[in-house]
Amino acid sequence: xxxxxxxxxxxxxxxxxxxxxxxxxxxxxxxxxxxxxxxxxxxxxxxxxxxxxxxxxxxxxxxxxxxxxxxxxxxxxxxxxxxxxxxxxxxxxxxxxxxxxxxxxxxxxxxxxxxxxxxxxxxxxxxxxxxxxxxxxxxxxxxxxxxxxxxxxxxxxxxxxxxxxxxxxxxxxxxxxxxxxxxxxxxxxxxxxxxxxxxxxxxxxxxxxxxxxxxxxxxxxxxxxxxxxxxxxxxxxxxxxxxxxxxxxxxxxxxxxxxxxxxxxxxxxxxxxxxxxxxxxxxxxxxxxxxxxxxxxxxxxxxxxxxxxxxxxxxxxxxxxxxxxxxxxxxxxxxxxxxxxxxxxxxxxxxxxxxxxxxxxxxxxxxxxxxxxxxxxxxxxxxxxxxxxxxxxxxxxxxxxxxxxxxxxxxxxxxxxxxxxxxxxxxxxxxxxxxxxxxxxxxxxxxxxxxxxxxxxxxxxxxxxxxxxxxxxxxxxxxxxxxxxxxxxxxxxxxxxxxxxxxxxxxxxxxxxxxxxxxxxxxxxxxxxxxxxxxxxxxxxxxxxxxxxxxxxxxxxxxxxxxxxxxxxxxxxxxxxxxxxxxxxxxxxxxxxxxxxxxxxxxxxxxxx
Amino acid sequence: xxxxxxxxxxxxxxxxxxxxxxxxxxxxxxxxxxxxxxxxxxxxxxxxxxxxxxxxxxxxxxxxxxxxxxxxxxxxxxxxxxxxxxxxxxxxxxxxxxxxxxxxxxxxxxxxxxxxxxxxxxxxxxxxxxxxxxxxxxxxxxxxxxxxxxxxxxxxxxxxxxxxxxxxxxxxxxxxxxxxxxxxxxxxxxxxxxxxxxxxxxxxxxxxxxxxxxxxxxxxxxxxxxxxxxxxxxxxxxxxxxxxxxxxxxxxxxxxxxxxxxxxxxxxxxxxxxxxxxxxxxxxxxxxxxxxxxxxxxxxxxxxxxxxxxxxxxxxxxxxxxxxxxxxxxxxxxxxxxxxxxxxxxxxxxxxxxxx
Numbered sequence: 001x002x003x004x005x006x007x008x009x010x011x012x013x014x015x016x017x018x019x020x021x022x023x024x025x026x027x028x029x030x031x032x033x034x035x036x037x038x039x040x041x042x043x044x045x046x047x048x049x050x051x052x053x054x055x056x057x058x059x060x061x062x063x064x065x066x067x068x069x070x071x072x073x074x075x076x077x078x079x080x081x082x083x084x085x086x087x088x089x090x091x092x093x094x095x096x097x098x099x100x101x102x103x104x105x106x107x108x109x110x111x112x113x114x115x116x117x118x119x120x121x122x123x124x125x126x127x128x129x130x131x132x133x134x135x136x137x138x139x140x141x142x143x144x145x146x147x148x149x150x151x152x153x154x155x156x157x158x159x160x161x162x163x164x165x166x167x168x169x170x171x172x173x174x175x176x177x178x179x180x181x182x183x184x185x186x187x188x189x190x191x192x193x194x195x196x197x198x199x200x201x202x203x204x205x206x207x208x209x210x211x212x213x214x215x216x217x218x219x220x221x222x223x224x225x226x227x228x229x230x231x232x233x234x235x236x237x238x239x240x241x242x243x244x245x246x247x248x249x250x251x252x253x254x255x256x257x258x259x260x261x262x263x264x265x266x267x268x269x270x271x272x273x274x275x276x277x278x279x280x281x282x283x284x285x286x287x288x289x290x291x292x293x294x295x296x297x298x299x300x301x302x303x304x305x306x307x308x309x310x311x312x313x314x315x316x317x318x319x320x321x322x323x324x325x326x327x328x329x330x331x332x333x334x335x336x337x338x339x340x341x342x343x344x345x346x347x348x349x350x351x352x353x354x355x356x357x358x359x360x361x362x363x364x365x366x367x368x369x370x371x372x373x374x375x376x377x378x379x380x381x382x383x384x385x386x387x388x389x390x391x392x393x394x395x396x397x398x399x400x401x402x403x404x405x406x407x408x409x410x411x412x413x414x415x416x417x418x419x420x421x422x423x424x425x426x427x428x429x430x431x432x433x434x435x436x437x438x439x440x441x442x443x444x445x446x447x448x449x450x451x452x453x454x455x456x457x458x459x460x461x462x463x464x465x466x467x468x469x470x471x472x473x474x475x476x477x478x479x480x481x482x483x484x485x486x487x488x489x490x491x492x493x494x495x496x497x498x499x500x501x502x503x504x505x506x507x508x509x510x511x512x513x514x515x516x517x518x519x520x521x522x523x524x525x526x527x528x529x530x531x532x533x534x535x536x537x538x539x540x541x542x543x544x545x546x547x548x549x550x551x552x553x554x555x556x557x558x559x560x561x562x563x564x565x566x567x568x569x570x571x572x573x574x575x576x577x578x579x580x581x582x583x584x585x586x587x588x589x590x591x592x593x594x595x596x597x598x599x600x601x602x603x604x605x606x607x608x609x
Numbered sequence: 610x611x612x613x614x615x616x617x618x619x620x621x622x623x624x625x626x627x628x629x630x631x632x633x634x635x636x637x638x639x640x641x642x643x644x645x646x647x648x649x650x651x652x653x654x655x656x657x658x659x660x661x662x663x664x665x666x667x668x669x670x671x672x673x674x675x676x677x678x679x680x681x682x683x684x685x686x687x688x689x690x691x692x693x694x695x696x697x698x699x700x701x702x703x704x705x706x707x708x709x710x711x712x713x714x715x716x717x718x719x720x721x722x723x724x725x726x727x728x729x730x731x732x733x734x735x736x737x738x739x740x741x742x743x744x745x746x747x748x749x750x751x752x753x754x755x756x757x758x759x760x761x762x763x764x765x766x767x768x769x770x771x772x773x774x775x776x777x778x779x780x781x782x783x784x785x786x787x788x789x790x791x792x793x794x795x796x797x798x799x800x801x802x803x804x805x806x807x808x809x810x811x812x813x814x815x816x817x818x819x820x821x822x823x824x825x826x827x828x829x830x831x832x833x834x835x836x837x838x839x840x841x842x843x844x845x846x847x848x849x850x851x852x853x854x855x856x857x858x859x860x861x862x863x864x865x866x867x868x869x870x871x872x873x874x875x876x877x878x879x880x881x882x883x884x885x886x887x888x889x890x891x892x893x894x895x896x897x898x899x900x901x902x903x904x905x906x907x908x909x910x911x912x913x914x915x916x917x918x919x920x921x922x923x924x925x926x927x928x929x930x931x932x933x934x935x936x937x938x939x940x941x942x943x944x945x946x947x948x949x950x951x952x953x954x955x956x957x958x959x960x961x962x963x964x965x
Contacts (some may be wrong), residue, residue, distance in 0.1 A: 062884045081959045112959065116954050197953075201950070201953050204956045205952075211943075214810075214811045215814045215838055215848075216813055216840070217847055218841070220843055280770050342877070347813060347842060355943070362949035366951055366953070596768065
């Protein structure tokens, strides 16, 4: 970020008040994630897009590792001329970030030459390199799925001796846990490998469109670029197919609103051949398409659909009902593809010169080339890989619980990953020595304390930004990934100017609608959303797709017009206002609100008594 | 020889010299299949027979463009001459006959009409200086129509108009004016629209200003209209500003002319057109623009009496000029690069972009 001139400021990091009951929260995160005195002179913003909730101790890895990877790519691999990487800090359980700019013209010049060679290589060989990426990421997923949590029996397996393996199974406690961490790190390097280059192509086309057609909405640019066969839509598509099959097999009566997955599954088991066929189809769809996280893959409690059928099964009744009513739920990809071409053709025709039309075609073509990566990488990285990763860690947690170190498996997520390793050494030693693990006395009070700290921190409202306002915010990474620009900061600063009943954000999907708000802080509560309600949430993830069939409008705290909520809302033709910064803080469930997707304004009409 | 009166149905864009820009434009809109209230044009030939015959030119030519007092003194005399001179019977009979025919077609004998001057000049600046903006609304009966036509002609002898011609050295013999007589629409709402953004010049949108009642309130700037910006490509309403509309123009209940009045409270804050009407307006705007091959500045109205789906009518369309001039002067936004990805490499280079 550029150096601030200093007359306007958000609260400084050092001015943040402690939260009662959360004393000692610092121990949950590594020392290098803490604000330093000199950080008061820099501008930081709350990364609520990725970290809308308080970060548990283990989940600190989801900021530590991604920032080691993205910065390495921009700063050290591709040599982006004007930016190094992103620094992060955690305060009161929330992640704040800032980008490190390169401002020295000589250094920018030097980095530019390398950037052109390196980024040029990737762009010039994009399809071939992306095919290689696909192979690598799938291999990585196979690797994380194959990691075994060792079984520590009374004696090690005979085969270890007969094959003279040379090391006992307690060795694998550390090695295999470490493999999980190593693979997770590698996944994030893969994740960010194409990320900035891909978004870069998009942003350049976007800026061209804005200049040529100042009134063109962001969403229209996205529509010209969006792919048709999008991996992230597949899970929802599979669900719709299952709903159709339920109708076809005369099983529709089992799928009624409010039914628990277990009840539905046992009901199916009693329905003979038809039930068996449906269950077989479910199994077929699950691999790999239910490997989609109910969140964005940054928290351990974001389980996959396969891990917990609540979310997909909450969507099925409505789909079943729609299909019975004769609706066709399949995505009209042919029509969408034609519409995409028509829109692009019409804008091209409106350009003033052959030169501009040629430049438009180049940029649009490049965007469409890179978009399959942008649209699909999340499924492989944040969803499939990450949900498998957390399940493996959970298995190590189960081992720690079985050995008495932890009270229950999920308590493992209240330890930092280095602490988990330490606890595993305890088990390893106890198994080897024939003694007892000493961890129960050590870790269990820590876990209890940290659970209380998390509860206390959940009530804290993090400011959208900290520190002095920069003269201008021009970091490409911040703009591309978080959609944060000078205007965003103005909105945050001006939040006090609006009347108390309104919040302002990006007009992400047009239309105006009034209805009852449902504030959803945690994705696991998604089943509670009722037909016709207005979803108000910190951020939405692709797996929330099904809920969009029910709601009348969507409002989010974070996100730009390329955010998931915006894209899906447009797809469903419902109003959406995103990036409000504070909707979940100002709106309560049951409030009657008006969502104006044309102007980006949400107004509370009458608060619940 | 051009007849003194021509029906809209008989004119098109090539007839500017006979029926003026406005008259030719309305005929052309009808040819493009656009719904336009019917009417006729009192041609420049009629003007020639009725006004040029008075030989007022010599009296104008002797005036000094710097002597405002002399021009003001002459103005009254000149206008009185136009207003009092007996109309050639051929002109008079033709106007009366066409008016009666138009009224009969609408099932009445004193059809309210709008009477407006229609300039033959292509130069819009000349139009405004020349006092060619005269409009008489809600005129009923053949005699009143004839009177309004004469008043349009007489506007050529306003101080501004005369001064303008003198300064520009426009010979009085070149003087010509047509007058459009058009069935009046009792507009529930009306306004103007541009087939590109008047603010940014963006050609991918239609910008619509709309308010309650007759369009004269919007054109005169007496009311802050509702404003809508709609994408031509996607049909989405990109921006929507519903204003508080305090004044409106309505037909005088006494039967002649227009009254200006306060908008009732319950209508002030309500959008003056529906989303369906916006979509219809955009479709019409696109047709007109495509027909003319360049961005248009259009006046429209929503009739309060016509059947839904037939309520939108156009009152005028002319080429947009402001941005057309800026376009001609502006640099291009972008040029192609040797490799498509050079666009990205250049954008990320940390250097100001050329041509952008």
